[in-house]
Amino acid sequence: MPSLPVPETPAQPLPESGLVCDLPERLPESQISILIVGGGVAGLFAALECWRKGHNVRIIERSPSRSVSGDGFSISTSAIRALQKWPQMAEENERISYEPWVSWHKITGEMISGPAPFQLNQSKNPDQKDLEEKPVPKVYRHSRPKMHKMLCDQLERVGIIVEYGKQVVEYYEDADLVIAADGVGGKSSRITLGREVPARPIGYSIYRASYPLDQALCDLILDEKLPVMENGMPSSQIWLGEDVHAVFGRSADEMTWYLTYPNHEQGKESWSHWVEPETVLKTTAIIKGWPKFANRLIQATPKGRIHDFKLMWREPQPCWTSAGGRVVQIGDAAHTFHPSSGQGATQGMEDAVSIAACLQMAGKDNIPWATRVHNKLRFERVSCLQLLGVVNQEIRHRSVNAQPSQTKPIGLLGAWIWEHDPEQYAIENYDKAMKHLADGCSFQNNNTPHGYSYRPWTLDELLSDKEMGKKIVLEGDWE
Ligand SMILES: Cc1cc2nc3c(=O)[nH]c(=O)nc-3n(C[C@H](O)[C@H](O)[C@H](O)COP(=O)(O)OP(=O)(O)OC[C@H]3O[C@@H](n4cnc5c(N)ncnc54)[C@H](O)[C@@H]3O)c2cc1C
Structure with missing residues (x-):
C-alpha cells in the first residue's frame, strides 16, 4: 500500500450537549x-x-x-472491558447485546440440563481486590x-x-x-x-441463519417449542448428536439457528454462500430422531438468509x-x-x-x-x-x-x-x-493457562494422535 497519505485526525468534536465526557480521554498526539x-x-x-x-x-x-451481513457472534469479558473505556459504547453494548440462558438437549430435542445462565468459570481463588475490581465473567451475544x-x-x-x-x-x-x-x-x-x-476442510459445514422473531412466531408451534424464559431472559437450546450439533436461539427481536453437520464434499468457506431451506431439509432428513418442529423453524427462514459455511482449518x-x-x-x-x-x-x-x-x-x-x-x-x-x-x-x-x-x-x-x-x-x-x-x-x-508451558502444535499432530486413539492432554489449568 504505497504512500497513502494519512490525514491528521480532526480535533475531538464536542457533542451537541457540549459535554466532552461522552468520549474517553485521548492521549497526546503520538505523531504515528x-x-x-x-x-x-x-x-x-x-x-x-x-x-x-x-x-x-x-x-x-x-x-x-x-x-450488514452475518448473524451473530459472542464477545467475552476480556474484550468488553476495553469497550467500557468508551462511555457511549459501554451503554450501547448493554442495550444491543443479550445474555442467553442455555439448555442442553439431545439431537432429538429431549432436554439434558438447564436452562441456566451461560456462566464462565470463575477464578478458583479470587482475592478481595479481584472481587471488587473484576466484572462478573459473561459472554455477550451480539x-x-x-x-x-x-x-x-x-x-x-x-x-x-x-x-x-x-x-x-x-x-x-x-x-x-x-x-x-x-x-x-x-x-x-x-x-x-x-x-x-x-486452508483445508475439517469435514464439517455449518448452516446458519438469523431472522426477525415476528416471522418465526407466525408459527405458534415454534413459539411453544422455543419459548421465552419465564424470567424474560433470551434463551438458547444446544442440541448434541453424533457428529452433528445444532443451536436454536431466541432473543428479544431475532430467531437464530445453526446446524453443524459432516460435509466431506461440496461447500464454500464464504459468508456469501447461501442456500434455501430445502437444501437444509435434505440434511436434517438423515439425522436420526430429528424432530419435525425443528424443520418448521428452517422452513420459516426467509429467502436468502441461510449461510452454508464450510469449516476450514489453518x-x-x-x-x-x-x-x-x-x-x-x-x-x-x-x-x-x-x-x-x-x-x-x-x-x-x-x-x-x-x-x-x-x-x-x-x-x-x-x-x-x-x-x-x-x-x-x-x-x-x-x-x-x-x-x-x-x-x-x-x-x-x-x-x-x-x-x-x-x-x-x-x-x-x-x-x-x-x-x-x-x-x-x-x-x-x-x-x-x-x-x-x-x-x-x-x-x-x-x-x-496457568501451569502450562507453551508448546507449538499442529493440527496434523492432533489428527494423527486421534487416529491412534490418543487423548489430547492439556497440562496446567485450562478450566
Ligand atoms: C461478511 C461476513 C459475515 C460474517 N458473519 C459472521 C457471523 O455471522 N458469525 C461469526 O461468528 N463470524 C462472522 N464473520 C467473521 C467474524 O466477523 C470475524 O471472525 C471476527 O469479527 C473478526 O473480525 P475481523 O475484523 O478480523 O475480520 P472480518 O470481519 O472478516 O473483516 C475483514 C474485513 O476486511 C475487508 N478486506 C479484506 N480484504 C481487503 C482488502 N484487500 N482491502 C480492503 N479491505 C479488505 C473485508 O471486506 C472485511 O470487511 C463474518 C465475516 C464476514 C466477512
Whole structure:
C-alpha cells in the first residue's frame, strides 16, 4: 500500500450537549500515522483504540458500505472491558447485546440440563481486590451488523470516517504502519509469511441463519417449542448428536439457528454462500430422531438468509509482522477461529487493544518494535485458544451420551481467558518482551493457562494422535 497519505485526525468534536465526557480521554498526539485495512470488528476497534492512544488513523474497506451481513457472534469479558473505556459504547453494548440462558438437549430435542445462565468459570481463588475490581465473567451475544454499526458510529463521533470501496492489492513497508485487518484469506499474509496460508476442510459445514422473531412466531408451534424464559431472559437450546450439533436461539427481536453437520464434499468457506431451506431439509432428513418442529423453524427462514459455511482449518501462524515491522496483521488475518469457537471477534478486539498500547509504549521512533512485541505478547495466547477450539469440539461430541450431572458440554472456558486485560498486559510486559526480543533476556508470557508451558502444535499432530486413539492432554489449568 504505497504512500497513502494519512490525514491528521480532526480535533475531538464536542457533542451537541457540549459535554466532552461522552468520549474517553485521548492521549497526546503520538505523531504515528496508521493505515488500517479492513472494516471488520478488528479493524474498526483498532481504529478507535489507536485514536484513544493519540495515533492518527485512516481506515479503508473494500466493500461499498458498512457490513450488514452475518448473524451473530459472542464477545467475552476480556474484550468488553476495553469497550467500557468508551462511555457511549459501554451503554450501547448493554442495550444491543443479550445474555442467553442455555439448555442442553439431545439431537432429538429431549432436554439434558438447564436452562441456566451461560456462566464462565470463575477464578478458583479470587482475592478481595479481584472481587471488587473484576466484572462478573459473561459472554455477550451480539448481532454482527449491530456491532459494526456501533463501532462505525463511535468512529464518526471521533471524526474518523471509514473509506469504503477501497481495496488493497499489495502491501509495502513504506508507511509508518499498516495494520492489516483484512480477515480470513486476506492478502496481507504475502508480506508477513511470503505466501498465502493453506486452508483445508475439517469435514464439517455449518448452516446458519438469523431472522426477525415476528416471522418465526407466525408459527405458534415454534413459539411453544422455543419459548421465552419465564424470567424474560433470551434463551438458547444446544442440541448434541453424533457428529452433528445444532443451536436454536431466541432473543428479544431475532430467531437464530445453526446446524453443524459432516460435509466431506461440496461447500464454500464464504459468508456469501447461501442456500434455501430445502437444501437444509435434505440434511436434517438423515439425522436420526430429528424432530419435525425443528424443520418448521428452517422452513420459516426467509429467502436468502441461510449461510452454508464450510469449516476450514489453518495451522497457527506465529509470524504476524512484515520483515521491516511496518505491517502487522490482526484479527482473523493473523489467526482464524471457527465461527462456533466463540473467539473470533473477542480475539480481534484484544489484538486491537494490544497493538494500540504497544505503539503507545514504543513511540514513533520504535514502531517496528511495537509490532514485534505485540506479536510476542499475543501469539501464544491465541494459539492456546485455537487449540482449545479443537478440544472443546471433541468435548461436545463426547457429551452426546453423558448424564446431566456429568456434562460439561460447553467445554473448557477458564478464568485465564476472560480475566485477561490486553491493555494492561501490553503496558506491563512491553519492556520485558522487548528486551527478550532485542537481547535474548528471558521472558515468559502469563496470559495462557496457568501451569502450562507453551508448546507449538499442529493440527496434523492432533489428527494423527486421534487416529491412534490418543487423548489430547492439556497440562496446567485450562478450566
Ligand atoms: C461478511 C461476513 C459475515 C460474517 N458473519 C459472521 C457471523 O455471522 N458469525 C461469526 O461468528 N463470524 C462472522 N464473520 C467473521 C467474524 O466477523 C470475524 O471472525 C471476527 O469479527 C473478526 O473480525 P475481523 O475484523 O478480523 O475480520 P472480518 O470481519 O472478516 O473483516 C475483514 C474485513 O476486511 C475487508 N478486506 C479484506 N480484504 C481487503 C482488502 N484487500 N482491502 C480492503 N479491505 C479488505 C473485508 O471486506 C472485511 O470487511 C463474518 C465475516 C464476514 C466477512
